Structures are given as structure tokens and as C-alpha cells.
Amino acid sequence: MFNTPLPTVNELPSTRKLVRSTVIALLTAVGLLVTVVMPSEYAIDPTGVGRVLGLTQMGELKIILAQEALADAAPPQAVTPAPAPAPAPAPAPAPQVAQTQHAAIPVAQSASVPTPAKKTNQMTVTLKPGEGTEIKLEVLKNKTVSYQWTAAGGLVNYDTHGEPYNGEKGYFHSYNKGKQVKSDKGEFTAIFDGTHGWFWRNRSNNVVTISLQTSGDYLSVKQ
Structure with a gap:
């Protein structure tokens, strides 16, 4: 057995040093989460650092690959045929009207509204x-x-x-x-x-x- 002397109270880190080390570690973890993990895994880059480092592009590619995998695994979708249109009713015969001469009244033609080009x-x-x-x-x-x-x-x-x-x-x-x-x-x-x-x-x-x-x-x- 090794007889290792126990550290004295003065050699142990103080509470202040422990709190300081914990805060530094927490800030470092948050920084890595925002600048590395979120851009590379979820394409979320609030700081813009991930895109500069190429990590955001990596996250976008992962999302595309996941969509492709879901598309490959999805069952084929059945296509429902459109219902056949109902036959148009036969036009009613025009009523017989006594012919009466009237003066021709010019009718103004309405201007057609152009449809937007595709x-x-x-x-x-x-x-x-x-x-x-x-x-x-x-x-x-x-x-x-x-x-x-x-x-x-x-x-x-x-x-x-x-x-x-x-x-x-x-x-x-x-x-x-x-x-x-x-x-x-x-x-x-x-x-x-x-x-x-x-x-x-x-x-x-x-x-x-x-x-x-x-x-x-x-x-x-x-x-």
C-alpha cells in the first residue's frame, strides 16, 4: 500500500474557486451548444458562427438526408381518380316570338380582363x-x-x-x-x-x- 499524505485544508480549492470553475465550465458548454452543436445537428445558427465554419451547411444536409430517408420509408400514396363530370342538360327550345321591327341599339362591348401570364x-x-x-x-x-x-x-x-x-x-x-x-x-x-x-x-x-x-x-x- 502507498502511504499518500492527505491534502491539508489550505491545499484544497476554496468555495470561490469551485464556483468560478463551475461557471466557466457552464459558459463554455453553452457556447459550444450555440456555436457548434445547434448548427451542425439542427441547422440552427443564432450567432452566424456555424455558417462561417461550415457547420450550418452540415446540419442542413443532415435534415435533407433525414427527409430522403422518410420519403424512402413512406408507403406509396393511392391516387383517387377524379369523378366524371355530369352530362350537361339539353338546351330548352327557344320560344316562338312574333317578329317586330325595332331600331338597332348599339351595345357597348365590355373590355376583357387580361389574366396574368404563367x-x-x-x-x-x-x-x-x-x-x-x-x-x-x-x-x-x-x-x-x-x-x-x-x-x-x-x-x-x-x-x-x-x-x-x-x-x-x-x-x-x-x-x-x-x-x-x-x-x-x-x-x-x-x-x-x-x-x-x-x-x-x-x-x-x-x-x-x-x-x-x-x-x-x-x-x-x-x-
């Missing part, structure tokens, strides 16, 4: 092997967007989905998705106000270039 955009993104990216449109509820995209250089996984404004974190609605495909086209009608668009993941060993064309009633493009 937006059309063409965008291109390049993905390295294993890389993913998104292109989103701001679309209001019940507005329709037509689209077509092609991938040159390899096959990609994709998910056409939407996220509501101020929605719950991690919630999204998938309109269409696929794995190892080269192109896709169609249209979707927004089921809520929010951002709607596409997420692609390059699962090949080559650089892939995606060309997207959109047309419809949307507010803006987020790329």
Missing part, C-alpha cells in the same frame, strides 16, 4: 457522386405547376414534395418519387401554401447534370 423557368444543377440538392418553388394552395427534368451523365433518386409555411419540423408531402431514373415530367397541384419542388440524389459514380423546366402559377424559385 411563369416559365429553366434551371440546371450539377451533382457530384453521392451529392444531393433541391430546387423549390413558392406555390399557393390549389395552384398547378407543370415540369420536366432530365439527368445527363447517370441515374438519380428523386422526390417531388412540398413543405407548408410554418409547418412542423420534418413534415412534408410527397407528390412523386423514384429511384435510379433518368428523367421525369408531369404536374402537381399544391395542397397548401408553401415551397414545393424536387430533391435529387446522385447515387452513381459519375458527375450528373440535371436540367429542369417549370411552367405554372408560382411566386418565385428557390435554388
